[in-house]
């Protein structure tokens with residue numbers, strides 16, 4: 001039986017790894033031309049019950065602990081006028097509940113744990129069906145079980161459901177300050193070792209320290225239309241002018257906070273945030289399934305990668321438990337995944353609602369410190 005996994009993101013690789021641990025071969029078809037073809041983005045916090053559980057099933061938890069950053073759990077929550085609402089510093093002996101890890105390091109960990117030819121780079125799926133994968137370069141391959149791990153804009157999804165991602169009203173811009181300790185020590189001290197969060201009226205800034213000394217800065221604009229980038233007046237082709245425009249958009253913000261934007265380099269990435277309907281399901285079909293964002297794209301509030309990893313691990317375990325009955329394995333996996341991802345999707349939607357509300361910072365404080 002040939003298992004084809006389309007997409008070599010965290011979910012697809014976790015599946016390939018757990019299958020490999022159980023002596024089952026699979027082929028991962030990945031669109032990127034090589035592992036270094038594209039930046040993997042910033043940090044992820046992996047939760048002990050989901051993302052870390054997946055790595056335990058994959059036999060990689062010790063290697064994960066070696067690259068995880070305990071102090072990345074530090075958090076500061078502020079209002080746009082600079083009022084500090086919450087500061088949490090992680091003690092040296094704190095449990096690794098939600099340590100941060102660089103996405104690229106985590107992906108490398110998974111890639112290095114697979115046999116050399118398990119990932120076929122430069123294979124962009126164009127369409128699939130009836131046991132045949134057709135790639136953009138004209139090539140093809142056969143499968144008995146197809147797993148769509150191909151992310152938010154999944155091509156495999158259409159085989160199972162008509163659902164499509166819908167814009168959430170959030171438009172985000174990613175920027176970054178390289179080597180912050182050397183280039184801007186004052187801002188480095190302000191951001192601290194982990195997450196620095198400023199929530200305003202329909203706008204937010206989050207700055208996050210990465211393992212390589214870069215601080216990634218995400219600016220989000222909520223309750224904005226899907227074509228907002230075209231109408232916002234942000235000149236993405238001129239990064240210096242774009243930074244000035246972004247600062248202008250944050251009316252009334254403390255200049256010490258907006259200094260983070262002024263200090264960024266010329267990397268500037270617009271991201272329009274979309275989600276699938278919360279609680280999406282489909283009738284199980286024997287030869288195809290989905291995992292990760294392809295199955296349950298959620299707002300980016302800390303659950304998506306954790307769910308993708310656990311999906312991959314649990315699907316791998318189900319297939320290993322039913323090596324002669326993949327349809328039963330797929331059904332078992334989907335039954336659990338629908339419930340788990342539905343719950344995570346509802347929680348993410350709740351956090352997203354807080355972020356979009358006029359008094360987001362106070363509500364978030366109450367979320368972190370209930371009662």
Ligand SMILES: Cc1cc2nc3c(=O)[nH]c(=O)nc-3n(C[C@H](O)[C@H](O)[C@H](O)COP(=O)(O)OP(=O)(O)OC[C@H]3O[C@@H](n4cnc5c(N)ncnc54)[C@H](O)[C@@H]3O)c2cc1C
Nearest residue numbers: 007009010011031125151292293300302303304305306308
């Ligand atoms: C700004 C931002 C911040 C986030 N922060 C967090 C966080 O802190 N914690 C968290 O848990 N989650 C976070 N998320 C969500 C998280 O990134 C995703 O949920 C997670 O990456 C999903 O993993 P995946 O393997 O399903 O998909 P992806 O990581 O998207 O991987 C899909 C893979 O499929 C490949 N692919 C796509 N199309 C094709 C094709 N046609 N043919 C072949 N290959 C294809 C892609 O190249 C990619 O390698 C964040 C998301 C965003 C946008």
